[in-house]
Amino acid sequence: MATRKKSLLKVIILGDSSVGKTSLMNQYVSKRFSNQYKATIGADFCTKEVVVDDRVVTMQIWDTAGQERFQSLGVAFYRGADCCVLVYDVTSPNSFKNLDSWRDEFLIQASPRDPEHFPFVVLGNKVDMDNRQVSTRRAQQWCQSKNDIPYFETSAKEGINVELAFQTIAKNALAQEAEVELYNEFPDQIRLNADRNNRPGNADNCQC
Amino acid sequence: MSSEDVIQINQPEELSFEKCPESQEELKKREYIEQLLSNGNGQIELNTLKKLARSDYGLVSDDLRRKLWPLLAGVDVTALEPAPKLSDLQTHPEYNQVVLDVNRSLKRFPPGIPYEQRIALQDQLTVLILRVINKYPYLRYYQGYHDVAVTFLLVVGEEVAFAVMEELSTTHFCECMQETMDATQKRLMFIWPIVNFENATLFQFLQKSGVGTLFALPWYLTWFGHSLNSYKAVVRLYDYFLASPIYSPIFVTAAIILHRSEEILLEECDMAMIHCLLSKLPDDLPFENLLKKSSNLYEKYSLTVIEKEVEKLIKLEKQQRQREEKEAIDRRKRLARNSQSKGSYLLNHWLPQILTPKSFIVTTAFSILVGICAYYYKSQYMTTGIS
Numbered sequence: 001m002a003t004r005k006k007s008l009l010k011v012i013i014l015g016d017s018s019v020g021k022t023s024l025m026n027q028y029v030s031k032r033f034s035n036q037y038k039a040t041i042g043a044d045f046c047t048k049e050v051v052v053d054d055r056v057v058t059m060q061i062w063d064t065a066g067q068e069r070f071q072s073l074g075v076a077f078y079r080g081a082d083c084c085v086l087v088y089d090v091t092s093p094n095s096f097k098n099l100d101s102w103r104d105e106f107l108i109q110a111s112p113r114d115p116e117h118f119p120f121v122v123l124g125n126k127v128d129m130d131n132r133q134v135s136t137r138r139a140q141q142w143c144q145s146k147n148d149i150p151y152f153e154t155s156a157k158e159g160i161n162v163e164l165a166f167q168t169i170a171k172n173a174l175a176q177e178a179e180v181e182l183y184n185e186f187p188d189q190i191r192l193n194a195d196r197n198n199r200p201g202n203a204d205n206c207q208c
Numbered sequence: 209m210s211s212e213d214v215i216q217i218n219q220p221e222e223l224s225f226e227k228c229p230e231s232q233e234e235l236k237k238r239e240y241i242e243q244l245l246s247n248g249n250g251q252i253e254l255n256t257l258k259k260l261a262r263s264d265y266g267l268v269s270d271d272l273r274r275k276l277w278p279l280l281a282g283v284d285v286t287a288l289e290p291a292p293k294l295s296d297l298q299t300h301p302e303y304n305q306v307v308l309d310v311n312r313s314l315k316r317f318p319p320g321i322p323y324e325q326r327i328a329l330q331d332q333l334t335v336l337i338l339r340v341i342n343k344y345p346y347l348r349y350y351q352g353y354h355d356v357a358v359t360f361l362l363v364v365g366e367e368v369a370f371a372v373m374e375e376l377s378t379t380h381f382c383e384c385m386q387e388t389m390d391a392t393q394k395r396l397m398f399i400w401p402i403v404n405f406e407n408a409t410l411f412q413f414l415q416k417s418g419v420g421t422l423f424a425l426p427w428y429l430t431w432f433g434h435s436l437n438s439y440k441a442v443v444r445l446y447d448y449f450l451a452s453p454i455y456s457p458i459f460v461t462a463a464i465i466l467h468r469s470e471e472i473l474l475e476e477c478d479m480a481m482i483h484c485l486l487s488k489l490p491d492d493l494p495f496e497n498l499l500k501k502s503s504n505l506y507e508k509y510s511l512t513v514i515e516k517e518v519e520k521l522i523k524l525e526k527q528q529r530q531r532e533e534k535e536a537i538d539r540r541k542r543l544a545r546n547s548q549s550k551g552s553y554l555l556n557h558w559l560p561q562i563l564t565p566k567s568f569i570v571t572t573a574f575s576i577l578v579g580i581c582a583y584y585y586k587s588q589y590m591t592t593g594i595s
Contacts, residue, residue: 017308017351018308019311035314036315038312038315039308040351041429041481043351044487060480067305070351072388072390073389073425075420076422077483122490161243204577
């Protein structure tokens with residue numbers, strides 16, 4: 001299909017305040033870490049071109065505000081997501097507990113076609129810190145209970161596992177996208193296809 | 209997988225505290241204000257003060273702002289209460305969230321500020337915020353409120369800043385501090401009728417892109433303090449907003465969008481691209497012109513008319529959403545039907561292949577062969593059986 005050449009993967013990063021969403025995105029996209037990030041208000045995104053299974057795809061990574069009161073504002077950009085990254089801070093049990101509500105909220109707002117099989121990836125961030133409070137086992141158990149969500153322990157500060165995690169995110173997002181395209185074979189689905197065509201293939205214009 | 213190209217980076221940019229040399233006009237205005245202050249025994253009549261704060265260069269210097277912001281905000285500096293200790297406020301439910309945000313406000317402090325001084329100021333900032341929401345339990349803290357508070361803390365100091373924040377939180381920001389962001393979300397939509405009245409082509413383009421108003425949320429919640437890279441521009445805007453009617457940031461936002469119309473119309477009509485373009489404020493925005501434009505727009509369009517247009521827009525968006533949802537359901541139904549008929553299609557697909565002339569000949573030949581064999585075995589069995 002013609003649309004295949006212009007693949008754009010939309011990825012949404014969710015999680016509590018200060019778990020490191022912006023830092024993870026920036027570590028992945030620009031291999032940099034700063035202590036001086038401001039709290040994110042509203043939403044920002046970064047794009048990065050990556051090669052997955054010999055295909056060049058553009059990943060559009062949306063970074064969101066962590067404060068609960070901003071959640072309802074996300075509808076517009078949750079829609080059409082190909083993968084959702086749930087982040088918690090391994091030194092903050094609360095941020096881990098809240099993964100449930102972030103996942104539920106995403107499924108409600110994004111209303112993906114097949115919520116049971118929608119690709120999520122969980123990242124336990126800040127493993128470089130020595131006051132860890134959520135064990136790997138506990139996190140893995142939670143992920144298994146939610147239809148085997150892939151789980152990675154990362155440090156945005158030291159770049160640990162960030163590349164690997166985002167590779168999986170890209171792969172799973174692509175699988176999701178391929179499935180959407182499969183359904184697009186039917187003629188009455190062309191409008192969806194057209195939408196995808198309209199998305200930016202060349203993100204060089206982006207000046208964020 | 210290998211990364212090919214890094215296209216777009218969202219790096220934290222330094223807030224520029226660069227002190228530009230005072231221009232001739234700025235100097236003239238500063239001297240004029242100083243003269244007024246000394247003539248009025250440290251007071252300036254409120255309407256005169258408002259005009260000064262709104263006109264070119266605002267109140268010019270932080271020394272003047274220290275004296276005049278409390279007057280503009282309607283705060284009595286002779287009746288200030290001493291600030292409580294941080295330890296008295298640590299049990300507040302929002303304490304953790306406030307600390308997280310205050311810790312991430314480093315770039316709002318002047319570079320080179322001694323570490324101890326910065327830490328002390330950050331503690332003051334936490335106290336300042338918690339004090340307000342403690343005193344007004346119906347006001348909810350939001351991320352971005354700290355950007356407003358830090359601006360006042362650095363200019364007027366902790367005690368006056370509390371009085372100013374108290375005043376603003378119960379007026380300008382009270383809508384943003386409600387339980388949900390619904391009212392704020394609706395308020396941000398006030399941008400659209402203004403843009404539409406002034407430039408219908410631009411409005412239609414932006415609507416078509418589906419960009420929404422999220423790009424302007426940090427501007428509105430922080431009076432642009434969160435998003436601008438120049439300290440001078442931040443305090444200049446605060447002069448203007450302190451002296452202006454309550455929804456002025458909406459009009460400044462509309463003025464910025466209208467100012468950037470050519471650039472916007474050249475961009476791809478796509479939600480992400482337009483969001484990206486709009487959320488990044490160019491460093492060279494001509495704020496003095498934009499503030500004049502904003503004041504003109506405010507004079508030109510009544511809030512009642514704008515609100516009616518917003519109601520229409522909300523209704524249209526709701527209809528659009530319902531239509532999309534219905535289409536999605538229909539699509540899924542058709543999809544389910546199609547996959548059913550795909551099942552029978554599979555059967556039809558295979559049957560004709562079985563019934564080709566070639567298969568017909570093969571089948572017939574095989575049947576004849578079986579018949580011959582049967583006859584042969586039968587006759588042989590019968591012969592032997594009898595004998």
